[in-house]
Structure formats: C-alpha cells, structure tokens
Amino acid sequence: MAHTYLPLEQYKRKWIFNHKDLPVSEADKALIKPLDQKSSMEVWNKWISNRSSRSEQFAKGDWAAKGDAWSETDHWQSAWDSEDSSMPEILQLHFDWLEEAPVYFCYEKYQVIETTWGVFARNWKCFLFFDDGPLLISPKKKQAAIFHQSGQYQVGSRG
Template sequence: MSLTYQPLEQYRRRWMFNHHELPVSEADALQIKPLTQKSAMDLWNRLVSNKSVSPEEFAKGDWPTRTSTWHQSDEWQAAWDSDDQALPELIAQFIEWPEDAKVFFCYEKYDVIETTWGCFKRNWKCFLFNDNEPLFISSQHRQAVWFHQDGSCDIGLRG
C-alpha cells in the first residue's frame, strides 16, 4: 500500500510538535509525517478496524476489543508529567524494534501519523498531547500500545 502525506505545517494538530515546553528537533520534525485522510483511512481499515471510526467506537471483533490482545497494563501519565523524556519503562522493554522501524500513531480513522520508532521514543510526549484513546502500532511488528485518557495504557500483540 502506497501512503501519501500532508506537510506537518498543514496538519491540524501541528501545535503538538512545536510546543515550547517539548520542542521537536528539525531532524525529528522531518520524520513526523501525518497521513492524508485517504491514506489514514486505508491504513486504519487494514491494520486497525474496517468497522469503527475511532477507538471509542470499536466493535466486537476488532482486535483492540479482545482481552487476549492485551498482556499488560501500565501507567503513562506519571512519566509524561515528569521532567524525564524517557518512555515508560514497561513500553520501552516490551518494544524492541530497530530505531528506523516505521510506526503509526493512530488517533482515529482519518488521523494517523507515521514516524520511526526512534523518533517516537524521543518525542512520545508530544504525540500524547492528544490522549483521546490513540493506538500505537507498526505494520511490520505485532506489538501494540493503547493509550487511555485516564493515564493508563494496555500493551500487547495486535491480531
């Protein structure tokens, strides 16, 4: 599947990546690639759900709703609030991908961002300025993280 992107400067949530408290380097900004709505929809339909538009609407049968998907839970909010930029330890231990692995941060069917694992690790707090139940996945790896608004996350293997 060929993906198309919109410039970060035109992305409706670009402020998350140029917030004065969590600056993103120029090099990393080049790796934060919001998908066009059509590409986001195609990717969501293929890797997340062909029935639901957003995580709040997942239907029975969608892999994120299966209890067998999620192996562990963790808290992300305390790490996000801290001055330490490191990912929550459980997530960092669970995902051992190459730095250049392509990853997707999925807010909803029409709002997905592609980046690399290394870029996400360095800037994960920016992605979570919008914590409305986003999913973090890769098309090449099964590990997944579902971030929840209450500051927790589920960690597991997508179906």
C-alpha cells in the first residue's frame, strides 16, 4: 500500500514538533511523515478499525475493544511532566522493536503519522501533546499501546 504524505510544514499539528521546550532534531523531523487523509484512512481501516473513526468509539468487533487486547496499564503523564526524556519503563519494555521499525501513531481515522520506532522513542512527548486516545502500532508487529487523556496508557497486542 503506497502512502501519500503531507510535508511536515503543511501538517496542521506541526507545532508539536517545533515546540521550544521539546526540540526535535532535523534528522528526526525528516522521518516524521504525516499521512494525507486518504492514506490515514487506509491505515486506520486496515490496522485499527473499519467501524470506528476514533478510539472512544471502539465497539464489539474492534480488536482494541476486547478486554484481553490490553495486558498492562500504567501512567504516562508523570513521565511526560518530568525533565527526563525517557519513556515510561513499561512502554520501553513492551516494545522490543528495532530503531528503524516502521510505526504508525494514529490519532484518529484521518490523522496518522508514520515514523520509526527510534524517532517515536526519542520524541514521544511531542506526539502526546494530543492525548485523546491515540494508538501506537507497527504494521509488522503485534504489540500496541493506547494513550488516554486520564494520563494512563495501556500496552497489549493487536488481534
């Protein structure tokens, strides 16, 4: 599936990667690739849900709505608020992905960013300026995470 990307400068949420307190290197910015609406929809329909357009709408039949999809819950907010740039430990341990593994950070059906695991891991705080239920997945792996506005996240596996 060939994707169409928006230049980061044209992405409506580009400010999250240009925040003065959380600088993103130019090398990493080059690997942060927002998908256009059609490509975002294709990724969402294939890997997340072909029924729901946002995580709060997940329903029966969506893998993310299954009780056994999520194995552990932890807090991301305190790590996000700290001076330390490290991801929460449970998040780090759950994903044994290679630095260059492709990942999708899926805000909702029409808002998906493609990047690599390494770029996400270094800049995870920037991605979470919007925390209304985004999911982190990789097309080649089963591990997944969902981030909630409550400051919690869950890790698990896609069905």
